[in-house]
Amino acid sequence: MIPRTEHQPLMSVEEFEELDRRAPELVRLEFIRGKVVVKPMPDGNHSEIVAWLQRLCMQHRPDLWLHAERGLMTEGYRKGRARADGVLVPRGAFKGHGEWSAPDGALMAVEVTSWDSDAAQRDRVDKPDGYAAAGIPVYLLIDRDNCSVVVFDQPDNGHYQHEEKLPFGATVQLPAPVDITLDTAPLKELAD
Template structure:
């Protein structure tokens, strides 16, 4: 049996962080399951969805911040590095942190799918596992491919035990500790 990449990662976390620091601005790198991954630069609709979510979070929970492009230490023993499209946490939670933050204050990680060949593996498989392993209570996936919002909750043993999928247009209740109701009708205008 061949060992998995997590048994033998491509490089150490320290080597990855050095590589990421020197990557050009047009490239965003992540280190998931022991592999370096390239995350596409967001398009205009992707950015508009992030702003839509930011406004909803600010209106309903002004004491929280939705931090864009949050660098998180993920996976078992913090051996992964993921750059979430959004990270919801109490305002001030990342003061004094470097590029990659511990997830102890994070209430929710957010990803918006991109139109690239790695979206399925990255956003629907590997990131939920990494965020669950890091103990992030809620993972919100806004999926432009099938016009849905999926809410992952109850992280346990590196997996989310519960997920709910809603079509764009539904009112989606994000559970505690997030406690925000998302009116998703507006997301229909950001699908290509």
């Protein structure tokens, strides 16, 4: 048996998708950097944060829709599979798609940290790199651990070149092509 290294995935994307199809409904799987990851089920505050962001996106950009819990083909050569907490796209962008969509047309990916031990690595390192490699222009991280909002943009060569971190309560400008201003004061009540 050949030992696995960091650059060798545990399985192929096709094997992962078959595993995902056979997983029980209560288990949400992702394939991040060649590893199978179990994504935690969202708690009530997590869901409220996504709903809050959906309302704001509808108010400011009615031409777009923030899809919750959308499966995306990420990373280089679309070899990763991430279930984004939110994906901002033009209305109808996912029409006719299966469970996993190419990131074409995605303007922003959103993650809200969960209360699990892997959140720091997954949401702060692995997913930003995967979304940047997929060419998604903006990644918004709502970090409940640090009570902050982090905006990543300018994807290039598998990484976001710009990152801005602001505390809950700050006014956050989501850059082009999103062009939405967020008053994050309501997040203070949803940090737990």
